[in-house]
Amino acid sequence: MATAEGQQETMRKMRRQVKLRRLLDRVLVGAISFLGLAAIVAAVYFAIVVGLGRRPTDGEGTLLLLSMLGAAVAAVVYAAARDRVDRFARRLVYGVRPPPSEALRAFSGRMTRSLPLDELLLQLAELLRRTLALDAAEVWIGTGERLERAASDPDRGPASLNLSATEAPVLARSSVAGPAWLRVWLPGLFAGREEAELRVAPITHSGDLLGLIVAERRAASEQFSEEDEQALVELARQVGLALRNVRLDSELRASLEALRQQAEELRASRARVVAAADAERRRIERDLHDSAQQHLMALAINVRLAAELLEESPDEARGLLEGLEATVQEALEALRDLAHGIFPPLLADRGLAEALTAAARRAPGRARIQADGIGRYAPDVEATVYFCTLEALQNAWKHAGPAATVTVRIWEQEGGLLFEASDGGGGFDPERTPRGAGLTSMADRLGAIGGSLSIDSAPGRGTRVTGAIPLRR
Amino acid sequence: MEPDAVSVLVVDDQAPFRSAARAVLRATPGFGIVGEAASGEEAVELAATLEPDLVLMDVMMAGMGGIEAARHIAAERPGTVIVLLSSYREDDLPANARACGAAAYLHKAEFGARVLEELWRRRPDQPSVSAR
Numbered sequence: 051m052a053t054a055e056g057q058q059e060t061m062r063k064m065r066r067q068v069k070l071r072r073l074l075d076r077v078l079v080g081a082i083s084f085l086g087l088a089a090i091v092a093a094v095y096f097a098i099v100v101g102l103g104r105r106p107t108d109g110e111g112t113l114l115l116l117s118m119l120g121a122a123v124a125a126v127v128y129a130a131a132r133d134r135v136d137r138f139a140r141r142l143v144y145g146v147r148p149p150p151s152e153a154l155r156a157f158s159g160r161m162t163r164s165l166p167l168d169e170l171l172l173q174l175a176e177l178l179r180r181t182l183a184l185d186a187a188e189v190w191i192g193t194g195e196r197l198e199r200a201a202s203d204p205d206r207g208p209a210s211l212n213l214s215a216t217e218a219p220v221l222a223r224s225s226v227a228g229p230a231w232l233r234v235w236l237p238g239l240f241a242g243r244e245e246a247e248l249r250v251a252p253i254t255h256s257g258d259l260l261g262l263i264v265a266e267r268r269a270a271s272e273q274f275s276e277e278d279e280q281a282l283v284e285l286a287r288q289v290g291l292a293l294r295n296v297r298l299d300s301e302l303r304a305s306l307e308a309l310r311q312q313a314e315e316l317r318a319s320r321a322r323v324v325a326a327a328d329a330e331r332r333r334i335e336r337d338l339h340d341s342a343q344q345h346l347m348a349l350a351i352n353v354r355l356a357a358e359l360l361e362e363s364p365d366e367a368r369g370l371l372e373g374l375e376a377t378v379q380e381a382l383e384a385l386r387d388l389a390h391g392i393f394p395p396l397l398a399d400r401g402l403a404e405a406l407t408a409a410a411r412r413a414p415g416r417a418r419i420q421a422d423g424i425g426r427y428a429p430d431v432e433a434t435v436y437f438c439t440l441e442a443l444q445n446a447w448k449h450a451g452p453a454a455t456v457t458v459r460i461w462e463q464e465g466g467l468l469f470e471a472s473d474g475g476g477g478f479d480p481e482r483t484p485r486g487a488g489l490t491s492m493a494d495r496l497g498a499i500g501g502s503l504s505i506d507s508a509p510g511r512g513t514r515v516t517g518a519i520p521l522r523r
Numbered sequence: 524m525e526p527d528a529v530s531v532l533v534v535d536d537q538a539p540f541r542s543a544a545r546a547v548l549r550a551t552p553g554f555g556i557v558g559e560a561a562s563g564e565e566a567v568e569l570a571a572t573l574e575p576d577l578v579l580m581d582v583m584m585a586g587m588g589g590i591e592a593a594r595h596i597a598a599e600r601p602g603t604v605i606v607l608l609s610s611y612r613e614d615d616l617p618a619n620a621r622a623c624g625a626a627a628y629l630h631k632a633e634f635g636a637r638v639l640e641e642l643w644r645r646r647p648d649q650p651s652v653s654a655r
Contacts (some may be wrong), residue, residue: 339610350631
């Protein structure tokens, strides 16, 4: 700690010394150049009068000395006043330099037009440089801890600065910063312009640093006035608003895109649900046609035949009728299976745990059902869990093999009903494997009642399919 | 099967109907079953080798289907009488059912000895004046 303070003190001393030396140097350079100028003017004057004219007489000698002195004073005064005279001349030639507040108004006007951000920032840099008579103006933009030079006049190309976690908030809090402050908190900004006179106004919004406005003048140029600094602060505030708007805009676009994707997914899901319902109707029609209907058809033919045979060969008719009982039983069995496939009666009657246990007993593979702590739920919730679990079981046996034991667990958690089917099979990479029809129809089914599906699997690590359904209270 | 009996080939992918048709044909004098096929493809093959007088052809079968099989058989053996059968209503039949060379359509539930005899009596003298 003491060492750090000591170092800071040393740094401060060094900086004071540098500043003093720079001031002395400037005074010395000014004095020497003024004296030189005066000497040159006097020498030229003397050379012209004496060299090209004649020696001055007694009275003229005093006059000559006085006029030499006058010329030298005029030269020195001009040198001192040159900047002001220049500015006056420039004002005469190029017109009056607008006050910094003018820059604000001009920039505000541009912000109301829908210019692209980089164009707006470039215009800001140009405007700033012209209005504040800068040697360079730059706008840096960034997020968090990295700033990029987005616009500069004259064009200096891209550059970037990395800020530490402590530097960014310090910069965000400063309204306008001068060289001394910047050398501590943003020394990287001086790269290639060590002697420049810089002013930096942070562009912020809600305390976050969004960027910087950098105004640069050469050391020998005009000093930054308070009015200039105020203009920088105000411009930074406006750019902050503009950037905030741009970010809100891009966030809005991202949200819209996400919404669009959701709508598209919803539309596709609805189409799949309708297609699945149609396919289910087709399956029921086929099942009816191929099973019960065929048995009943044969029954009708045989009953008619028996009736026809009754008179001529009653024994044959009796034999035929006796054989028909089996056909009737087959037709009944087929109808029962079909009805069960449409909706298992045990599910409506006794709930998920019993219905799934019974279904697992009938299934071709081995399954362990753990559903002890659950109760009864809305019919759509129970049906969804039931059919999704059967689908998951079939999937597991298909991929992990019929010998695999699949564990099904159903439980309530945080206002939701959850189920999972896990197997110790070969697993797969869910990121690289497109979802099959089974998983897609499970996701659609769950999505239709506000639920969701997740797959946890990796090659060699088995598969766990989990579904979650919010329970309405 | 009597030597001058009408030889019948039964084509249906559903065993219950084939079995019922067998019983009916056994009990109907003058008709005898020569073969059974469970698909249109099999029916075309058997028709070529068994040369039946009458083919009882189910319409809805996977693969080639009854209509296409009837078309093949009618083209190869124009003398064969083909009767289409199905468990659908006649309006649910495909549009080309009446143009495939078959002589009649029968709902499966109506199938029996009497209707078989009636159909055979009414069979077209020339295959070319059938439904085509």
